[in-house]
Amino acid sequence: MKQLPIMQVLPDLKKILESSKAAVLIAEPGAGKTTGTPPAFLDEPWMDGKTILMLEPRRLAARSAAVYMAACLGEQVGQTVGYRMRMDSKVGKQTRIVVVTEGVLTRMLQSDPSLGDVGLVIFDEFHERSLHADLGLALTLEAQSVLREDLRILIMSATLDGERVSALLGGAAVVDCPGRTYPVETFYAPPQRDTQLEQSAAAAVLRALTEQPGDVLVFLPGEREIRRTERELEGSRLPAGTVVRPLYGQLPQAMQDAAVAAAVPGERKVVLATSIAETSLTIEGVRTVIDTGLRRTQVFSPRTGMPRLTTVPVSKASADQRRGRAGRTAPGVCYRLWSREEHTRLPDDNVPEIMETDLAQLALELALWGVRDPAALPWLDAPPAAPYAQGVALLCQLGALDAGGAITPHGRSMAALGAHPRAAHMLLRAATLGEAPLACRLAALLQERDLFKGPANQSSDLTLRVEALLRNERSGDTGGADPAILRAVQRESRNLLAQLQAAPGEVPGDLSRIGLLLSFAYPDRVGQKRGDGAFLLSGGRGAAMREGQPLARSPYIVAAGVDDRAGQGRIILAADLPEAELLKEHADSLTEEREVYWDKESGSVKARRRTLFGALALKETTHERPTAEETEEVLLSVISAEGLGVLPWDKGTIQLRQRMAFMHAVRTDWPDVSDEALLHSLQEWLRPYIQGMRNLRDLQRVPLSKALEGMLDWSNRQTLDKEAPTHITVPSGSRIPLDYGNPGTPVLAVRLQEMFGQVDTPRIGLGKVPVLLHLLSPARRPMQVTSDLASFWKSTYFEVKKDLKGRYPKHYWPDDPLQAEPTNRTRPAK
Structure with a gap:
C-alpha cells in the first residue's frame, strides 16, 4: 500500500478533514483511492472510535474492496473491515470500515438519520451519478447540517467536475491525485456488417492473443453476451494455456475471485466482464482491453412504468475508463469495436440517472425522510419537476401518500422493501392474499428483459412467461426462453421472497390471479375492451394489441408493457383481469x-x-x-x-x-x-x-x-x-332593403331610374357611413357601384346613359338626372 500514489496526498487530505467537514478527491485510475483512503482515517482524533461508511456503487467492487482492505490488515473480512449489501452482509462488533452498496446507505439513513456511530461517509466513484448516490449525498448533507456538525463527507472519483461538487459541499477543498498508469495504444476495429456481437468480440480476442502479451479484458453489456462469447471462444482455436473467465455481479464468489486474481504461471487469462470491471477493480495481468462499446443500465421504461435494464452505448468518459484498465501494471493496448467517426458521436459523459429515470421511488424516500418538496434538500442536479410530480401522483394512487403528501403506514412498508413502488405495492397486497410466490416472480420478470425472443415474443400474454419460468424451475427446460434471463429472474424472485419472509420453495398456485396482481402494480393500466384489439386504459390513454392476440377478446386486461412511441400505445405484455376480481379487490378505488x-x-x-x-x-x-x-x-x-x-x-x-x-x-x-x-x-x-x-x-x-x-x-x-334601417325609401317612392352582409359597408341595390333627383348618397349610422350604391339597369343588372352619387351624376352618368339608351330605348334617360322625375316604371307617369 505504501507504493500507491494515493499515499502522497493522504496527509493533505487528513489535514483538510481535521479542520473542515467535507472534501473532494479526484484520483486518476490506479491511484489506489478505493482501498487506500478509508484505512488512513481510522486513527484520526475526530473519528473517536466511530465507523467509516464507504458507498460503492457495484456489489463486486464493494466486496472486493472490503476483502482487499481486510487482507492488507492481515484479517478476514468482517473484522475491522466489512461490507453490507442487499441479501449479503459481513460485519462484526469490531468493524470500523463498512463498504455499502446503493440502497443500503439510504436504508441506514432512514433508520438513523444522525448516523450516530459514523464519523466519515465516503462516496466512491461518484461520477457514476446513480439515483441512490445523489439521494444518499442529499440526505447525508442534511443530516450533517441539522443533526451532526461533526460528520465528515468525502467525495471520490476518477472523472468528476470537482468544482461543482465543491460548491455543493459549501466550498470544500479539492485534492488531485495522479494515478499510476502506463501508456495505452488505442486501435479502432469496427466489426463487419451483420456480425453478431459475440462473433466480433471473439475475433478481437483471438487477434489480441496473437498480437499482444499478457491477459485480455473484454467489456460486454451483460451475462447473456458473456455466455455467448464464451461459447464462441470455446468453439474456436484458442492458443494453448488460455483460460476464459466470466465476471459479472451475480457470479458465484469463487468464480469472481478467479477472474480477478492473477493467472497461474504458464496460463493466459481472458476475462469477459460487464462494466463492473470499469472502475474500482484491478484485474491482475491485464495488458489488453477489448471494448464492445455497450453497457447495460437501468433506465425508466415507459413500457413497464418501472426501471428496466437496457443496453446503451458507453460515453466517452466510460470508454476512457475502460481503456485505462490496460495500463494499470504495464503499457497496454485497447481495441475499440467501433470506428473513429462513431466515437465522435458518443456522449461526453453518462446522463445522471436522476435526470432520466422514474422518480416515484425517490419521492417515496423523501416522504419517508419527511420532505415533500425536493428543493428543501441540496442536490448536484435537482429532480426534474414534471417526473417528480408524476411520481408523487402514482404514490398517492398506490396509497403510499395521503392527500397532503405525507407518507402513510402502507407507504412505510413499501419503502422498507426497497423495490420500485409499483412492485412493492403489488408484493404487499399479494402477501395479504397468500399470493407472494407468484407476485415475487412477476416483479422479477418485469424488471428484466423479455424471456422470449423470435416468434414466441409475438404473444403479449404475460402468463406464458410465468409458465415458462415455473417449467424451468421444475425441470430445467428453457422452452425457448433465454437461459441467462431465466437465471436472473429466479435470483431476484428468491431475494424478494426472502424480503417478504415467504418460503423460497413455495410454488405459485392459481395463475389466473396474475392479472389481479398486476392491477395492484398498474392501477393506471387496467384496460377495458373497445373492440378490434383496442383498449381504454384506466389512466385515460388508449392502447391496442397486435392482431391475432387471444387476450384481445378479454373484457378487461392489465397492460404491464406498453410501447408509447406511437400516437396510440401498443400493448407489449398483458394479462387477463376478471371483472369480479377488479370490483372486489379495488372496491376502495x-x-x-x-x-x-x-x-x-x-x-x-x-x-x-x-x-x-x-x-x-x-x-x-x-x-x-x-x-x-x-x-x-x-x-x-x-x-x-x-x-x-x-x-x-x-x-x-x-x-x-x-x-x-x-x-x-x-x-x-x-x-x-x-x-x-x-x-x-x-x-x-x-x-x-x-x-x-x-x-x-x-x-x-x-x-x-x-x-x-x-x-x-x-x-x-x-x-x-x-x-x-332595414329599408331606405328612394326618390321613386320604393322601399329598398339594405344588405348588411359586410357590416362596414351596407349595400343599397337600386335601379338607376329610381334615383333621379337624389343629389347625394344616403348615409346611415349616425350619418357616418355612406351606403354603397349598386346602380342597376332596368333588367336589374349592376351598371355602376359608387358611394359618391353626386360625382356619378356629374361624370360617369353620361357614359352609362349612352350604353343604357342603346340597350333600353323605350326607357326614360333624361339629359339632366337631377331635374328628372324618378320612376320605377319604363317612363314616368304623365
Whole structure:
C-alpha cells in the first residue's frame, strides 16, 4: 500500500478533514483511492472510535474492496473491515470500515438519520451519478447540517467536475491525485456488417492473443453476451494455456475471485466482464482491453412504468475508463469495436440517472425522510419537476401518500422493501392474499428483459412467461426462453421472497390471479375492451394489441408493457383481469359519478350513473331524467362545441344580427354579435330562451330574433331602427332593403331610374357611413357601384346613359338626372 500514489496526498487530505467537514478527491485510475483512503482515517482524533461508511456503487467492487482492505490488515473480512449489501452482509462488533452498496446507505439513513456511530461517509466513484448516490449525498448533507456538525463527507472519483461538487459541499477543498498508469495504444476495429456481437468480440480476442502479451479484458453489456462469447471462444482455436473467465455481479464468489486474481504461471487469462470491471477493480495481468462499446443500465421504461435494464452505448468518459484498465501494471493496448467517426458521436459523459429515470421511488424516500418538496434538500442536479410530480401522483394512487403528501403506514412498508413502488405495492397486497410466490416472480420478470425472443415474443400474454419460468424451475427446460434471463429472474424472485419472509420453495398456485396482481402494480393500466384489439386504459390513454392476440377478446386486461412511441400505445405484455376480481379487490378505488351528457345518436340530453375505475366505466344506468338546469347546461355546451349553426337562423334573424354588427362597427359600446362573442356569452343572451328544451328538435323553436333583441335596451332598439334601417325609401317612392352582409359597408341595390333627383348618397349610422350604391339597369343588372352619387351624376352618368339608351330605348334617360322625375316604371307617369 505504501507504493500507491494515493499515499502522497493522504496527509493533505487528513489535514483538510481535521479542520473542515467535507472534501473532494479526484484520483486518476490506479491511484489506489478505493482501498487506500478509508484505512488512513481510522486513527484520526475526530473519528473517536466511530465507523467509516464507504458507498460503492457495484456489489463486486464493494466486496472486493472490503476483502482487499481486510487482507492488507492481515484479517478476514468482517473484522475491522466489512461490507453490507442487499441479501449479503459481513460485519462484526469490531468493524470500523463498512463498504455499502446503493440502497443500503439510504436504508441506514432512514433508520438513523444522525448516523450516530459514523464519523466519515465516503462516496466512491461518484461520477457514476446513480439515483441512490445523489439521494444518499442529499440526505447525508442534511443530516450533517441539522443533526451532526461533526460528520465528515468525502467525495471520490476518477472523472468528476470537482468544482461543482465543491460548491455543493459549501466550498470544500479539492485534492488531485495522479494515478499510476502506463501508456495505452488505442486501435479502432469496427466489426463487419451483420456480425453478431459475440462473433466480433471473439475475433478481437483471438487477434489480441496473437498480437499482444499478457491477459485480455473484454467489456460486454451483460451475462447473456458473456455466455455467448464464451461459447464462441470455446468453439474456436484458442492458443494453448488460455483460460476464459466470466465476471459479472451475480457470479458465484469463487468464480469472481478467479477472474480477478492473477493467472497461474504458464496460463493466459481472458476475462469477459460487464462494466463492473470499469472502475474500482484491478484485474491482475491485464495488458489488453477489448471494448464492445455497450453497457447495460437501468433506465425508466415507459413500457413497464418501472426501471428496466437496457443496453446503451458507453460515453466517452466510460470508454476512457475502460481503456485505462490496460495500463494499470504495464503499457497496454485497447481495441475499440467501433470506428473513429462513431466515437465522435458518443456522449461526453453518462446522463445522471436522476435526470432520466422514474422518480416515484425517490419521492417515496423523501416522504419517508419527511420532505415533500425536493428543493428543501441540496442536490448536484435537482429532480426534474414534471417526473417528480408524476411520481408523487402514482404514490398517492398506490396509497403510499395521503392527500397532503405525507407518507402513510402502507407507504412505510413499501419503502422498507426497497423495490420500485409499483412492485412493492403489488408484493404487499399479494402477501395479504397468500399470493407472494407468484407476485415475487412477476416483479422479477418485469424488471428484466423479455424471456422470449423470435416468434414466441409475438404473444403479449404475460402468463406464458410465468409458465415458462415455473417449467424451468421444475425441470430445467428453457422452452425457448433465454437461459441467462431465466437465471436472473429466479435470483431476484428468491431475494424478494426472502424480503417478504415467504418460503423460497413455495410454488405459485392459481395463475389466473396474475392479472389481479398486476392491477395492484398498474392501477393506471387496467384496460377495458373497445373492440378490434383496442383498449381504454384506466389512466385515460388508449392502447391496442397486435392482431391475432387471444387476450384481445378479454373484457378487461392489465397492460404491464406498453410501447408509447406511437400516437396510440401498443400493448407489449398483458394479462387477463376478471371483472369480479377488479370490483372486489379495488372496491376502495371505485367512484360513483352521475353524469348529464349529450347523446349524439338521439340528439338529446340524457343522464346516467356510472361506477368508475379511473377513466373506465365499469357499470352504467341510464334511467334517470336530468333536471332542467342540467339540460340547459348541456345544450349550451353543445352549441358552444358545434357552433351557432345548430340554431334556427331565418332571413330576418340574420339581417337583425347583421344590423347589430353594423352598429357595433360604428360604436364599440354596442353589443358584439360576432360568432366568438355570442358563443362566449351564451349564458347571458340565450339561456333564458331555451328553458324546457331537451334536444336538437327543440332548439329549432328558439326565438332567436327575440333573444338578440334582448341584448338591447329600449333606447338602442329605437336607434337601431333609425340608424341601421332595414329599408331606405328612394326618390321613386320604393322601399329598398339594405344588405348588411359586410357590416362596414351596407349595400343599397337600386335601379338607376329610381334615383333621379337624389343629389347625394344616403348615409346611415349616425350619418357616418355612406351606403354603397349598386346602380342597376332596368333588367336589374349592376351598371355602376359608387358611394359618391353626386360625382356619378356629374361624370360617369353620361357614359352609362349612352350604353343604357342603346340597350333600353323605350326607357326614360333624361339629359339632366337631377331635374328628372324618378320612376320605377319604363317612363314616368304623365
